[in-house]
Amino acid sequence: MKILVAVKRVIDYNVQIRVKEDGSGVVTDNVKMSTNPPDDNAIEEAVKIKEAGKAKEIVAITIGEEKAQETVRKALAVGADRGIHVKVDNVIEPLAVSKILKKIVEKENPDLVFMGKQAIDDDCNQTGQMLAALLNWPQATFASKIEVKDNALEVTREIDEGLETIEVNVPAIVTCDLRLNEPRYASLPNIMKAKKKPIEQLNASDLGVDINPRIEQIKVEEPPKRKAGIKVASVEELVQKLKNEAKVI
């Protein structure tokens, strides 16, 4: 089997987000960037499947500006065999991302496409499902366990009520949840080796897909702040406050 894994470069999950004063977005200059956390789970799962002898090749792909390549390089250091970087100059919407991925899937013919369930920047949670629709492939979203069978996957999904297990025929799209596995760290020798692995560069404009924005971002603002609370000295005081001041119990 061949697995394509899509990774996205986002502001690191530990960074305190600051909104730009002109309301045009959030500050990204001189801010630490990393791979979107559940995309690390997607790579890890692909590598585990390959280590189990059930996949032959892992291709990591990212779509973004020049520096987005760093995320592909990281995937290569963890175990992907080669990379693809589709260059775009501006931030594009999940619909456009899925159209680009569809072109790549048609060229690469993977059996599986893995990615994180949601990017922690725009919090859209759309790309995997959209790609599945455009390819008319089955989708297994929010995966917390994947079992590879003959020409099918048994996937346990995290849903609001608990867990759901479905079986999808290959080819299929899987979007990964954070509990799917524990992403490994790349070792120094593997980081060095990854520098020699190939990354193919493509321009989104050469792929013949419409990536123009459909959604106008009118403004970005800070959410309303909570007013500072108080510290109570004892459990007794806490219960009295909840009963008589906040009146919630």
Place this chain on the structure above:
Amino acid sequence: MSVLLIAEHNNKEVRPFTYNAITAASQINEDLHVLVLGHQADDVAKSLSEVPNVKKVIHVDNKIYENYIAENYTAAIIKHAESYSHIVSSANTFGKNLMPRIAALLDTSQVSDIIKVISEDTFLRPIYAGNAFATVKSNDKKKCVTIRPTSFDPADKSGGSAEITKSDPAEASSSTKFLKKEEVKSDRPELGTARIVISGGRGMQNGENFKLISDIADKLNAAIGASRAAVDAGYITNDHQVGQTGKVVVPDLYIAVGISGAIQHLAGMKESKVIVAINKDGEAPIFSVADYGLEADLFEALPQFLSELNKLNTIQK
């Protein structure tokens, strides 16, 4: 044109967030139709027809809609999409799984997880785990929108009498098969709609210690939540996780116990009306959003809390 809302239900009852989504959907356009895809879900269709905000219920009854197979749902929804300006659903795991599949086939850029309807094409939505709010305008002709249920009050459930029309199923997908659902049954209120939520974090140290939390939850008729760290460590099941990648809750009272307050957790609870934090680390970020902070060892504080609650004559339910 009208709005089409996709109902979430278990074939017997309407799932509660559908009512919150109905409120938002009818703010987009008052001509709101609801699509019920299910298997022998007549009671669901009937309940929804009694919601005053609903103008019409379309009911498709077939075995292939017994479980939520996004592929099967999508095919049926696309059949009806033409007559509607907006397709909407709640932004929980149901709608998140389903809506992008519909949007892509309609060549529409979806607007996810809205918290306010500004006009029929402009919405407010949180980004970066709620650390910024974006006002966005959709320029697509047909709009696909998911609604953060906790940002809207549930719609009235009775007094209406919308017409129910039957419609035919679409083709079923042969490449996806439902195997099983492991639902955690509980007599406690649902996490998403509970008036009081008490959550435990890494500070709980193990799953057995969650008994300290469940004793208080029983007393307060509260739902039990957890931080991602507590779920990852296996103290409690995933359906309890509150946060950016879990559930968003907006209870009247949220009690965070042994939770440091990473931004990813705050994303799921900081809109709660009253927040209590119990943590032995006085510098923990959770105190920055807490109305009442108690710097204490939770293993001493929780039993005391329960005994103080037991002293009260009445407790609001």
